Amino acid sequence: MASQEQSNQNDNTTHFGYKTVDTENKASMVADVFHSVAAQYDVMNDLMSFGIHRLWKRFTIDASGVRPGNKVLDLAGGTGDLTAKFSQIVGKDGQVILADINSSMLNVGRDKLRDRGLVQNIEYVQANAECLPFEDNSFDIITIAFGLRNVTDKDKALRSMYRVLKPGGRLLVLEFSKPEHELLNKAYDFYSFNILPKMGELVAKDGDSYQYLAESIRMHPDQETLESMMKNAGFEQTTYKNLTGGIVALHKGYKF
């Protein structure tokens, strides 16, 4: 996968799911997907994962070691599931920034969190993970959950995250990954390519976006490749933990 990413970058093309597209066009194609799914995003997440995404996110919060007073960046934070939990833990002396490139996702997230009364320590910022508009050494914790897969230049984004982390801070990347066992892989493939797009068509009236979801997961770097990308960006003490048999993995790395 690493060599494929590399060769794609060399000829100014990249992948959008299984399609090869001009690098400069990918961000707007991803934007179209998330403008289209934003309103149904939370319902679809619960349906598609049978609610298990809530456990993956809970695990991420616990693994982050977040404390009252911390400053947290929930990058590609979308509708704000992680932000909501972080906001309650960091308290009035802390701060959570929910950053996302997509205005529709940010608006759904802002409305949801405000309806829950979560207002005092959350800021909303429209930003591209590849060039974060924050000062060096700003955050104790950065999370990017199911977001890195969609970013055009993942190496650039990882370097940008490294820059804005404080020394001693940590990055947590929660992302779909490669199932550990062949049998699980086959069942998961069947589910992703035969059932998911139909569910997307029925509930969100948008089968294409869920076809992209399935394809983008298969094109994403596997556990070992992502860990070496994090190391290349400067992260130290990198580890990962497979969740649900490797369907998802949580990667962690520190800046010292």
Ligand SMILES: C[S@@+](CC[C@H](N)C(=O)[O-])C[C@H]1O[C@@H](n2cnc3c(N)ncnc32)[C@H](O)[C@@H]1O
């Ligand atoms: C699958 S959603 C994940 C949302 C949320 N983190 C969650 O776990 O429910 C992916 C999010 O990544 C955002 N995204 C895609 N490319 C991005 C980029 N280059 N910079 C920042 N956010 C991006 C999308 O707009 C979308 O909201």
